[in-house]
Amino acid sequence: MLEANFNSLANSYIRNLTPYQPGKPIEEVERELGIASAIKLASNENPLGPCPSAIVAAQEAMRKAHIYPDGGCYVLKQELAKFLNTHAMQLTIGNGSENVLEIIVKAYLTQGSAAVISQYAFLTIPLLIKSYGADLISVPAKNFSHDIKKMIAAVTDKTRVVFIVNPNNPTGTYTTNDDLVLLLKSIPGNVLVVLDEAYHEYIDQADYPDSLSLLKRYPNLVVVRTFSKAYGLAALRLGYAISSLEIADILNRARLPFNVNTIASCAATAALRDQEHIMKSVALNKQGMQQLEESLKKLGVKYIPSLGNFITIQVKNSAVEVYQKLLHEGVIVRPLGAYDMPNYLRVTVGTFDQNEMFLKALQKVL
Amino acid sequence: MLEANFNSLANSYIRNLTPYQPGKPIEEVERELGIASAIKLASNENPLGPCPSAIVAAQEAMRKAHIYPDGGCYVLKQELAKFLNTHAMQLTIGNGSENVLEIIVKAYLTQGSAAVISQYAFLTIPLLIKSYGADLISVPAKNFSHDIKKMIAAVTDKTRVVFIVNPNNPTGTYTTNDDLVLLLKSIPGNVLVVLDEAYHEYIDQADYPDSLSLLKRYPNLVVVRTFSKAYGLAALRLGYAISSLEIADILNRARLPFNVNTIASCAATAALRDQEHIMKSVALNKQGMQQLEESLKKLGVKYIPSLGNFITIQVKNSAVEVYQKLLHEGVIVRPLGAYDMPNYLRVTVGTFDQNEMFLKALQKVL
Numbered sequence: 001m002l003e004a005n006f007n008s009l010a011n012s013y014i015r016n017l018t019p020y021q022p023g024k025p026i027e028e029v030e031r032e033l034g035i036a037s038a039i040k041l042a043s044n045e046n047p048l049g050p051c052p053s054a055i056v057a058a059q060e061a062m063r064k065a066h067i068y069p070d071g072g073c074y075v076l077k078q079e080l081a082k083f084l085n086t087h088a089m090q091l092t093i094g095n096g097s098e099n100v101l102e103i104i105v106k107a108y109l110t111q112g113s114a115a116v117i118s119q120y121a122f123l124t125i126p127l128l129i130k131s132y133g134a135d136l137i138s139v140p141a142k143n144f145s146h147d148i149k150k151m152i153a154a155v156t157d158k159t160r161v162v163f164i165v166n167p168n169n170p171t172g173t174y175t176t177n178d179d180l181v182l183l184l185k186s187i188p189g190n191v192l193v194v195l196d197e198a199y200h201e202y203i204d205q206a207d208y209p210d211s212l213s214l215l216k217r218y219p220n221l222v223v224v225r226t227f228s229k230a231y232g233l234a235a236l237r238l239g240y241a242i243s244s245l246e247i248a249d250i251l252n253r254a255r256l257p258f259n260v261n262t263i264a265s266c267a268a269t270a271a272l273r274d275q276e277h278i279m280k281s282v283a284l285n286k287q288g289m290q291q292l293e294e295s296l297k298k299l300g301v302k303y304i305p306s307l308g309n310f311i312t313i314q315v316k317n318s319a320v321e322v323y324q325k326l327l328h329e330g331v332i333v334r335p336l337g338a339y340d341m342p343n344y345l346r347v348t349v350g351t352f353d354q355n356e357m358f359l360k361a362l363q364k365v366l
Numbered sequence: 367m368l369e370a371n372f373n374s375l376a377n378s379y380i381r382n383l384t385p386y387q388p389g390k391p392i393e394e395v396e397r398e399l400g401i402a403s404a405i406k407l408a409s410n411e412n413p414l415g416p417c418p419s420a421i422v423a424a425q426e427a428m429r430k431a432h433i434y435p436d437g438g439c440y441v442l443k444q445e446l447a448k449f450l451n452t453h454a455m456q457l458t459i460g461n462g463s464e465n466v467l468e469i470i471v472k473a474y475l476t477q478g479s480a481a482v483i484s485q486y487a488f489l490t491i492p493l494l495i496k497s498y499g500a501d502l503i504s505v506p507a508k509n510f511s512h513d514i515k516k517m518i519a520a521v522t523d524k525t526r527v528v529f530i531v532n533p534n535n536p537t538g539t540y541t542t543n544d545d546l547v548l549l550l551k552s553i554p555g556n557v558l559v560v561l562d563e564a565y566h567e568y569i570d571q572a573d574y575p576d577s578l579s580l581l582k583r584y585p586n587l588v589v590v591r592t593f594s595k596a597y598g599l600a601a602l603r604l605g606y607a608i609s610s611l612e613i614a615d616i617l618n619r620a621r622l623p624f625n626v627n628t629i630a631s632c633a634a635t636a637a638l639r640d641q642e643h644i645m646k647s648v649a650l651n652k653q654g655m656q657q658l659e660e661s662l663k664k665l666g667v668k669y670i671p672s673l674g675n676f677i678t679i680q681v682k683n684s685a686v687e688v689y690q691k692l693l694h695e696g697v698i699v700r701p702l703g704a705y706d707m708p709n710y711l712r713v714t715v716g717t718f719d720q721n722e723m724f725l726k727a728l729q730k731v732l
Contacts, residue, residue, distance in 0.1 A: 009526065009556055010616040014473045017619045025436045040433070049432040058629070059425045065633065066415040066598035067406070070391045095461050095603075098622045107380045110499065111477070124623060131620060133476065160375065190375055232432035235628035237461075250376040253383045254497060256464045257490060261627050262601035263424070267431065 013111075013133040029332055038330040041348040041358055044169065044199075044310045046232035048284060048351075050267065051277035054233065057270035058263045069262040076265040079272050080240060084212060090242055092251040095259050097198055097226035097239025098124050100251075104161065104194055104222060104241065107254040109134035114158040118146040120339055122169045122196060134160075144304050145173035152186045162187065165196040167203065170336055170346040172306020177209040184218045192247070194222045199308040201230035202282055208307070212242065219244040227264075229309060230281050231271045236264035285309045288349040295359045299366070304344075312336065312346045315366070319345045322365055329361035379477075379499040395698055404696040407714040407724055410535065410565075410676045412598035414650060414717075416633065417643035420599065423636035424629045435628040442631040445638050446606065450578060456608055458617040459626050463564055463592040463605025464490050466617075470527065470560055470588060470607065473620040475500035480524040484512040486705055488535045488562060500526075510670050511539035518552045528553065531562040533569065536702055536712040538672020543575040550584045558613070560588045565674040567596035568648055574673070578608065585610040593630075595675060596647050597637045602630035651675045654715035661725045665732070670710075678702065678712045681732070685711045688731055695727035 008015075026040045073093045081088040094100035105128045109115055114135035117125055129136045135158065139151045146164060155162065162183065167174040184193060195211050211223045222243040228234035238260065241251060271277070292311055296303050302314040315322045319335040319342055326333055326345075334346040347358060374381075392406050415421075443454040460466035471494045475481055480501035483491055495502045501524065505517045512530060521528065528549065533540040550559060561577050577589045588609040594600035604626065607617060637643070658677055662669050668680040681688045685701040685708060692699055700712040713724060 009558070010473045010620075011476050014616060014620050019619050019623070025440070026433075028436070028440070043434045045432045045434065047432075049430075055428045055431060058428050058431065061601070062421045062424050062633075064415075065421060065424070065601045066411045066413075067392075068409045068411065068594070068600045069603070070394070074391070074394065095465075095627070096622070096624055098624060099461075102622060106497070107376045110377050131472070192375070228434070234434045234624075235427070235431045237435070237624060237627050250380060253385050254376075254380050256462070256468060257385070258462055258464060258600075258603060261461070261603050261630065263629050264627065267428075 011133065013130055017127065017131055026332065029327060033328060035330050038332060039350065039354050039357055040332045041350050041354060042332045042334045043234070044229060044308065044348045045234050046230060046281050046309070047354060048232060048277070048281050050232035050271055051274035053274055054267040054271040058236070058267040061263045061266035064262065067262070069258050069260055069265065071257045073260055073265050076269045079269045083272050084242060086212065086242055087245070089245050090248050092241040092243070092248050092255065093260050093265070094239045094255065095261065096228060096237035097196065097224050099237070099259060100224050100239045100241045101125060101194070101196070102128050103251050103255045104192070105129060105132050105134070107250050108160045108192055112158070113160045114156065115161045115163060116151055116154045116159055117163040118151065118165070118168070120144055120168065120171050120341070121163065121165045123338060125163050125165070125196070144171040146175050148175065148179040148183050152183055155187045155191060159191050161192040161194055163194050163196065166209070167199050167307040169198065169308065170310070170312050170334070170339060171304050172308045172310060172312060173304065174205070174208060174307050176207040178207065180209045180214065184214065184221065189220050192220050192222055193218070194224060196224045198226045198229055200225065201278055202285055202309055203307050205307065215242065219246070222247060227268045227271060230278050231268070232281070233264065233267055233271060236261065236267055238264040238268045284351070285349050288352065288355050291352065291355050292347070292349060292359070299363060301362070301366070310346055310348045312344050315343055315345060319343055325365035326361050329364060331358050331361045333358070377499065379496055383493065383497055392698065395693060399694060401696050404698060405716065405720050405723055406698045407716050407720060408698045408700045409600070410595060410674065410714045411600055412596060412647050412675070413720060414598060414643070414647050416598035416637055417640035419640055420633040420637040424602070424633040427629045427632035430628065433628070435624050435626055435631065437623045439626055439631050442635045445635045449638055450608060452578065452608055453611070455611050456614050458607040458609070458614050458621065459631070460605045460607070460621065461625050461627065462594060462603035463562065463590050465603070465625060466590050466605045466607045467491060467560070467562070468494050469617050469621045470558070471495060471498050471500070473616050474526045474558055478524070479526045480522065481527045481529060482517055482520045482525055483529040484517065484534070486510055486534065486537050486707070487529065487531045489704060491529050491531070491562070510537040512541050514541065514545040514549050518549055521553045521557060525557050527558045527560055529560050529562065532575070533565050533673040535564065535674065536676070536678055536700070536705060537670050538674045538676060538678060539670065540569070540571070540574060540673050542573040544573065546575045546580065550580065550587065555586050558586050558588055559584070560590060562590050564592045564595055566591065567644055568651055568675055569673050571673065581608065588613060593634045593637060596644050597634070598647070599630065599633055599637060602627065602633055604630040604634045650717070651715050654718065654721050657718065657721050658713070658715060658725070665729055667728070667732070676712055676714045678710050680710055682709070685709055691731035692727050695730060697724050697727045699724070
């Protein structure tokens with residue numbers, strides 16, 4: 001057997017990937033620093049967690065842990081379709097929205113085709129585009145926001161998909177309805193516009209797009225949402241796409257037969273029925289955001305106004321340094337070097353006490 | 367906006383896929399036929415389910431449902447490495463072994479490269495190969511088994527991967543250690559040999575390969591296993607690959623950052639610690655297999671001797687017809703038309719009572 005370099009055998013676009021760096025698990029940080037009761041404000045998780053009924057539903061579903069999932073997610077799709085006032089056949093369910101985004105990339109992108117995305121957009125998407133060998137067209141942002149006119153100009157005959165993260169993670173900025181409609185009107189109707197709305201539950205701005213009504217007019221629109229943020233089910237991995245029947249049919253061919261965990265679909269179905277919990281979570285986030293903004297102003301710390309459940313702050317020296325110091329204070333946040341924002345830290349809005357703990361630590365380390 | 371045909375926009379190799387047809391969920395069958403207490407012997411699930419400690423671990427993990435999974439699966443990898451006597455860095459964890467198989471295909475196959483697989487092999491693999499636009503080289507089987515000599519002959523300079531399903535689903539046939547070594551010795555060392563061992567816990571045949579010791583001699587070997595069968599965790603989607611460090615590094619670049627559900631990794635970690643439950647499950651399967659074989663002989667029904675937790679039987683008339691009749695008796699099995707075996711039904715080995723119920727129903731409908 002000749003000695004082989006398996007690295008060289010892999011597809012070149014896989015070999016050249018820099019893996020996504022997730023936020024550190026609390027246990028790992030506590031292990032490394034020998035501290036206890038650290039708080040994690042690094043992954044935009046809902047500090048209230050999921051509604052109790054979702055936990056009960058998941059625990060009950062464990063009784064059938066040996067049975068394969070319903071590959072069609074029949075019950076969840078019925079519930080979602082009712083909730084969204086859409087048709088169950090327009091839905092594609094995935095193992096987290098990252099899986100839904102991958103299914104879209106797998107179905108519509110390949111070597112030789114291109115996708116357009118904004119600078120500073122959620123890093124998993126560029127990573128996905130590259131992992132399928134497609135050309136990544138990154139469009140410079142305008143004040144950390146998507147520059148829609150520049151994105152329209154970046155569309156060529158090679159472009160199959162334009163990604164809009166709304167609001168954008170990690171900047172918290174958003175694309176208005178007018179800008180989104182401008183994009184949809186300006187580009188060819190055979191280019192998909194994929195709208196990542198992971199944080200949409202937190203938003204009440206009047207000029208934030210009503211994407212589901214736009215979908216009725218623009219069949220090239222695909223809306224992607226998740227149960228990982230406001231619904232508090234990040235551990236379970238449940239995301240979904242809403243699209244035209246035709247696109248949904250394609251996406252459901254491209255996905256794996258059993259890509260969705262039964263526990264996740266049972267918990268999500270229960271969580272969907274408890275909208276009071278969502279309202280409570282959104283209200284807590286609003287209060288926490290005010291608390292953080294006011295204190296950051298007092299501390300003279302600059303930040304990017306955010307519509308999500310997180311806020312990105314600017315520090316004078318290296319963000320990694322501040323991140324390390326905060327770690328030693330037992331507060332885990334996210335430095336944004338991977339986003340070419342070496343002087344910025346992303347902080348998740350926590351409970352009142354968690355926010356206070358972060359603010360005290362920040363004051364101490366700055 | 368010009369009217370677009372989104373079907374024609376998708377990658378042609380996705381458009382042309384025929385989606386995998388999973389076994390019907392019991393609820394769906396009962397709904398359709400208006401019957402109760404149907405039994406499902408269609409998906410090779412462990413009738414005992416998972417060990418109780420796995421259920422408890424999963425239910426406890428739900429308390430942190432709002433926290434993202436540890437993308438590195440630190441705890442599960444440590445436990446698996448200890449159990450397999452391998453290094454944690456040699457492991458790639460996936461959302462079921464179908465996800466692990468997809469990661470391998472994504473990393474090593476693309477348009478213009480080819481993969482070799484046997485006729486009658488687990489259908490998800492050919493589906494995956496096609497879904498990445500690679501050439502599928504299907505090698506005719508010999509008495510429903512992999513024909514290793516023919517598979518060796520089918521390897522060309524375009525071949526990146528040879529898939530061996532051992533034992534094979536749905537035929538239950540297996541590839542001996544001698545044949546596997548012959549394959550590994552005969553093909554270039556830069557062609558991956560991916561061994562799908564989903565059912566290996568059930569096997570005690572002396573000439574069944576010890577794949578992990580072969581891995582030490584053949585670094586192009588990749589062993590794929592699952593918690594969906596003997597471990598009884600099919601609903602949770604947990605599979606893994608064991609490979610050289612170099613291949614594992616590539617596979618971990620190709621996977622999504624959070625492809626494994628926290629509940630699944632906690633349950634799998636607990637299940638791994640209860641090997642008594644596995645022995646119990648394997649013993650039950652052995653008894654059930656004897657029960658089925660003896661009765662099938664008495665009934666004069668031909669079957670393919672199987673090493674898995676399932677047995678494939680031959681019927682004189684259309685298997686779909688027999689399948690439909692069995693459905694009305696409340697017994698769900700799997701007709702194998704999709705495998706070009708229109709006169710064969712795959713039946714999962716159940717509990718003693720489930721097997722009796724199936725045998726009575728079969729006798730009635732034949």
